[in-house]
Each structure stands twice: as structure tokens, then as C-alpha cells.
Amino acid sequence: NAGVMQNPRHLVRRRGQEARLRCSPMKGHSHVYWYRQLPEEGLKFMVYLQKENIIDESGMPKERFSAEFPKEGPSILRIQQVVRGDSAAYFCASSPLQGSYNEQFFGPGTRLTVL
Amino acid sequence: AQSVTQPDIHITVSEGASLELRCNYSYGATPYLFWYVQSPGQGLQLLLKYFSGDTLVQGIKGFEAEFKRSQSSFNLRKPSVHWSDAAEYFCAVGASGGGADGLTFGKGTHLIIQP
Numbered sequence: 456n457a458g459v460m461q462n463p464r465h466l467v468r469r470r471g472q473e474a475r476l477r478c479s480p481m482k483g484h485s486h487v488y489w490y491r492q493l494p495e496e497g498l499k500f501m502v503y504l505q506k507e508n509i510i511d512e513s514g515m516p517k518e519r520f521s522a523e524f525p526k527e528g529p530s531i532l533r534i535q536q537v538v539r540g541d542s543a544a545y546f547c548a549s550s551p552l553q554g555s556y557n558e559q560f561f562g563p564g565t566r567l568t569v570l
Numbered sequence: 571a572q573s574v575t576q577p578d579i580h581i582t583v584s585e586g587a588s589l590e591l592r593c594n595y596s597y598g599a600t601p602y603l604f605w606y607v608q609s610p611g612q613g614l615q616l617l618l619k620y621f622s623g624d625t626l627v628q629g630i631k632g633f634e635a636e637f638k639r640s641q642s643s644f645n646l647r648k649p650s651v652h653w654s655d656a657a658e659y660f661c662a663v664g665a666s667g668g669g670a671d672g673l674t675f676g677k678g679t680h681l682i683i684q685p
Contacts, residue, residue: 500672561613
């Protein structure tokens with residue numbers, strides 16, 4: 456059973472461009488979480504999605520960031536008009552069930568660098 | 571809102587020595603508590619978790635942690651470290667009272683193993 460897949464692993468964008476980060480959860484998992492890790496910081500929760508639904512986006516910046524988890528295909532985290540402060544590692548995690556007591560399985564992350 | 575404090579940014583331990591990594595949390599009810607390990611360039615791997623019951627929990631790779639409600643702590647321990655334990659360790663708390671299912675992480679402790 457393959458783990459959580461994220462691609463690309465590394466992404467370089469210039470200021471003002473768009474970044475698209477993809478996450479394929481583990482087989483059988485319908486709950487996806489996105490986290491951001493700034494340098495020298497812990498992970499910060501961004502958004503929690505189930506298939507075709509955003510359940511909790513309390514950690515998402517109000518502008519330029521959006522996330523989706525369509526019925527088919529991977530979850531996408533989209534950052535429009537990137538700025539240098541968006542440079543970070545973005546991790547996706549998946550879980551088979553709802554509830555924070557369930558283990559979240561993390562992907563290897565996408566490291567975004569904004570020039 | 572819950573929060574997690576890991577007071578030690580870096581810890582250096584000799585191979586074969588014992589280890590204790592500190593974690594303090596803030597949460598109004600009984601929390602769900604986790605320890606994750608992150609190797610360089612990798613995602614996070616769950617070491618152990620506490621939900622209820624026995625306050626001493628055993629995890630993978632010989633790690634254990636003890637939940638102390640009176641001290642709001644969940645310290646990670648290992649009796650004898652190996653060079654392969656060098657990594658970043660994150661303590662995290664999940665909300666047991668419903669609401670957001672994203673985890674709240676501490677800033678991490680970087681473990682260095684010296685020969």
C-alpha cells in the first residue's frame with residue numbers, strides 16, 4: 456500500500472506566479488489535511504478536506520490560497536500570485552476516518568521556493 | 571485554542587545514553603497527544619499517541635512517553651539512543667472536543683547524536 460504521495464517534491468516560482476501542489480492520499484483514505492512548515496518552525500494546520508468538501512479552512516490565509524479535493528484525482532493546494540513569504544514546506548496528510556484521534560499519515564512534502 | 575511548547579530547540583546526546591524530550595501543552599479538556607519524528611527531507615512518522623487510559627504509552631523504535639495531567643506534559647523518552655535517532659521531533663495535540671481536526675504542533679526539537 457503506497458503511502459501519501461506529493462508532487463512535485465520541489466517547486467520554484469517567481470513572485471506573482473501560481474503554485475499548484477498535489478497530494479494523493481493513501482488508498483482508502485478520504486480525509487486530507489494540508490500543513491505548512493516555515494523554516495525553524497513546526498507545522499501549521501491550513502485546511503481539512505473530505506471528498507468534494509472543505510470541512511475546516513481556519514488555518515488558510517484569507518487571500519491567494521485555495522484547496523480542493525475532487526471526487527476523482529488528487530487534492531490540490533493552489534497559491535496564486537506567490538510572494539517570498541510563501542516559501543515553505545507544504546505537507547499533506549491523510550486519514551481513513553474523521554477525528555483528530557485518528558493517525559494522520561504524512562507525505563514527504565513539497566518544498567516551495569519563491570524567487 | 572490549544573498550543574504546544576517544546577522548550578528545547580536542540581539537544582545533543584551521546585550514543586547509548588538516555589533521552590528525554592520535553593513537551594508541554596495547553597488545552598481545556600483531555601487532549602489527544604502525539605509525537606512525530608521527521609528525518610531530513612522527509613515527511614513525519616508517528617512514534618506514539620495518547621488518547622486515554624494508561625498514562626505511559628509505548629511507541630515504535632523503543633520510544634515511550636508519559637502523560638502527566640498535573641504538569642500538562644507529555645515527555646518523550648528512550649533509554650538508549652542510536653545514531654539513527656538523529657532527527658527532528660515534534661509534539662502535537664489534537665482537539666478531543668470536536669471542531670477542527672487539524673493537529674497543533676510544537677516548533678520541534680532537533681536531536682543530535684554524538685559518537
